[in-house]
Amino acid sequence: MADRPLKVLIAKPGLDGHDRGAKVLARGLRDEGFEVVYTGLRQTPEMVVAAALQEDVDVIGLSILSGAHMTLLPRVCALLREQGLDDVLVVAGGIIPDDDVMALGATGIARVFGPGTTIAEVADFLRANARRADRA
Amino acid sequence: MSDPATAARAGDRRALARLLTAVENRTPAAEAALRVLYPYAGRAHLVGITGAPGTGKSTLVAALIEEVRRGGRSVAVVAVDPTSPITGGAILGDRVRMQARATDPDVFIRSMASRGHAGGLAAASVTAAAVLDAVGFEVVFLETVGTGQSEVEVAAAADTTVVVEAPEMGDEIQAIKAGLLEVADLVVVNKGDRPGAQRAAAQLRAMLSAGVAPARPGRPAPKRPEVLITTATTGEGVAELLAATERHRARQLADGDDRTRLARAEAELMAALEHRLRARLRDPRRLAAGEAALRAIADHVLDPYTAADRLLATLAPE
Numbered sequence: 001m002a003d004r005p006l007k008v009l010i011a012k013p014g015l016d017g018h019d020r021g022a023k024v025l026a027r028g029l030r031d032e033g034f035e036v037v038y039t040g041l042r043q044t045p046e047m048v049v050a051a052a053l054q055e056d057v058d059v060i061g062l063s064i065l066s067g068a069h070m071t072l073l074p075r076v077c078a079l080l081r082e083q084g085l086d087d088v089l090v091v092a093g094g095i096i097p098d099d100d101v102m103a104l105g106a107t108g109i110a111r112v113f114g115p116g117t118t119i120a121e122v123a124d125f126l127r128a129n130a131r132r133a134d135r136a
Numbered sequence: 137m138s139d140p141a142t143a144a145r146a147g148d149r150r151a152l153a154r155l156l157t158a159v160e161n162r163t164p165a166a167e168a169a170l171r172v173l174y175p176y177a178g179r180a181h182l183v184g185i186t187g188a189p190g191t192g193k194s195t196l197v198a199a200l201i202e203e204v205r206r207g208g209r210s211v212a213v214v215a216v217d218p219t220s221p222i223t224g225g226a227i228l229g230d231r232v233r234m235q236a237r238a239t240d241p242d243v244f245i246r247s248m249a250s251r252g253h254a255g256g257l258a259a260a261s262v263t264a265a266a267v268l269d270a271v272g273f274e275v276v277f278l279e280t281v282g283t284g285q286s287e288v289e290v291a292a293a294a295d296t297t298v299v300v301e302a303p304e305m306g307d308e309i310q311a312i313k314a315g316l317l318e319v320a321d322l323v324v325v326n327k328g329d330r331p332g333a334q335r336a337a338a339q340l341r342a343m344l345s346a347g348v349a350p351a352r353p354g355r356p357a358p359k360r361p362e363v364l365i366t367t368a369t370t371g372e373g374v375a376e377l378l379a380a381t382e383r384h385r386a387r388q389l390a391d392g393d394d395r396t397r398l399a400r401a402e403a404e405l406m407a408a409l410e411h412r413l414r415a416r417l418r419d420p421r422r423l424a425a426g427e428a429a430l431r432a433i434a435d436h437v438l439d440p441y442t443a444a445d446r447l448l449a450t451l452a453p454e
Contacts (some may be wrong), residue, residue: 004161005224005249030225035249040232047238051231054244056153084150 006130007035008059011048013072016041022063025093028119034126045075053083058130061122062109064094069104077108089130093117140165141172144271149244152271156246159267160260162411170263173270178397180212180269180276181385184294186256186316189282191302192326194233195368197277201237202371203378204275210242212273214264216257218281219249226250230279244273255289256280259411262293262404283316291319292403295396296384298322298377299361301340303332311343320361321384324377328365337365416451425450 010026012019019041026036037055039047052060060080062073073092080086092104093113101112110129113122140158143151158166183200185193197213204211215230228247237243246264253259257280265276280290291297299320311317323344325337341363351357362380366373388396417426429447432438 005226026227030220030227031223033220033223033225035219035226035228037228037231037247039235039238043235044239047235050238051235051245053150054153054246055228055231056157 005033005035006059006126007037007055007057008061008126009037009039009048009052009055009057010061010063011039011043011051012041012063013043013045013048013076014064014066014068016063016065019063021065021093022061025061025063025119025122029123029126032119032123034123045072045079048076049079049083049085052080052085052088057088059089059091059126062090062092062094064092064096067095069094069096070100073104073109074107080108087131089126091122091125093122139169139172141169144169144267145173145176147271149241152244152267153246155267156264159263160248160251160258162260166263170267173267176270177266178269180265180273181296181381182265182269182276182278182294183381184278184280184290184297185300186280186283186287186290186297187300187324187326188284188302188305191282191300191305192368193279193282193300194230196300196324196326196366196374196377197230197279198234198236199366199368199371199374200277200378201234201243203374205237205240205243207378209274210272211275211277212244212246212265212268213277213279214246214248214261214268215277215279216248216250216261216281219251221252224251244268250281254287256283256287257289257293259407262400262407265293266404285313285315288316288319289403292396292399294400295388296321296381298324298381300324300326301336302327303330303336305336311340312346317344317361318359321359322377322380323361323363325363325365326368328367328373329370333365337363413451417447422447422450 008029010022012022026038029036037057039051062076077090080088090109091111092109096112104112111125140151140155144155155169185197187193201211217226217228217230219226226249228249231245231247234245248258248261250258261278265278268276278290278294297319299316301323323340325333345360348358348360364373364377364380366377425447429443433440433443
């Protein structure tokens with residue numbers, strides 16, 4: 001079943017007021033052939049990780065605009081490791097200053113996509129880097 | 137780590153989640169796990185939730201989760217959303233409404249793309265429900281894609297089928313059409329705070345009981361579903377709905393009604409047969425015969441039934 005679709009969780013941790021970008025990305029990835037689980041606004045890191053675990057996703061995409069990324073994103077990565085989900089590819093998108101991107105990389109965020117990123121870039125990166133979940 | 141089935145039964149949620157992926161992808165590992173788990177299934181109350189897109193199925197399931205948890209029982213959900221026939225992608229958005237219980241260890245929610253399966257569920261939904269049943273969840277909700285009039289597969293899969301309607305969904309003629317409403321054990325008019333909800337419920341009650349003939353030998357007795365009103369966003373009427381599903385289940389068990397169990401068994405057996413048959417026809421040794429048959433049918437040299445008979449004749453026991 002090599003052509004099984006990749007399963008992606010798009011999540012918005014924190015207190016962002018809108019999720020336009022996350023929805024655009026979710027829809028775009030759908031059109032790229034991904035199965036996209038969307039969980040909506042105002043998710044705690046614990047909720048994100050519980051959803052990733054239950055859905056057995058290959059990828060988590062975290063969208064964040066609020067400026068709280070240096071708190072929330074490392075917390076998600078730490079919880080993932082705690083739950084043994086360290087083989088899940090984690091990427092981020094939103095408004096994240098360049099200075100923080102390196103630091104986030106060290107906590108487990110594989111890639112940060114800034115404004116202007118195309119859907120195709122994201123899709124190609126995920127296809128190239130996600131584990132396939134059908135190990136068993 | 138022990139084998140996935142044993143780990144999942146012991147409460148390992150990660151193992152359970154991975155097992156469900158294997159079930160979805162129909163791997164040999166999933167079949168091995170199912171052999172272990174199947175004898176443990178058959179205890180949960182499987183409740184199907186179906187209805188047109190936008191009637192509030194997911195929000196209602198979220199409210200039902202709350203209600204089941206209030207009673208102290210564990211609950212799992214299999215929520216199906218449609219796969220794009222064009223790209224194979226899908227948006228699985230049912231979880232958005234159910235996040236209030238995201239971190240409750242006695243709640244397990246799994247989204248599933250239909251992957252081209254018609255009928256309102258995914259091909260693996262019934263097996264996934266059996267796995268969740270086998271690992272000990274006491275109530276399992278099976279939420280279909282937003283359905284039209286004839287996607288009634290869930291009725292064979294569930295013990296209790298709830299059809300969700302919303303106000304302004306149609307008149308009395310809609311209520312007596314064949315299809316979805318016929319398989320309902322319970323009908324819910326959701327969005328009960330909207331104008332027209334009471335009238336919609338009254339119309340449904342009137343039409344679902346009008347002209348219903350008494351049971352006659354040799355004829356399937358039409359169901360006479362109870363009609364309830366809920367407002368899923370506030371929880372209004374949801375306790376009554378859950379109680380009604382339990383009454384239905386209790387009646388079923390008291391009557392020794394085996395029809396639902398046998399209907400589910402038939403659906404599972406037919407799905408397994410189809411899967412096995414497809415696998416054997418995909419066997420490299422038979423590909424040429426299969427392609428020749430397709431060509432012959434396309435060219436109208438052979439009719440499809442004769443072609444099927446000839447292909448089946450090549451399937452000697454293995």
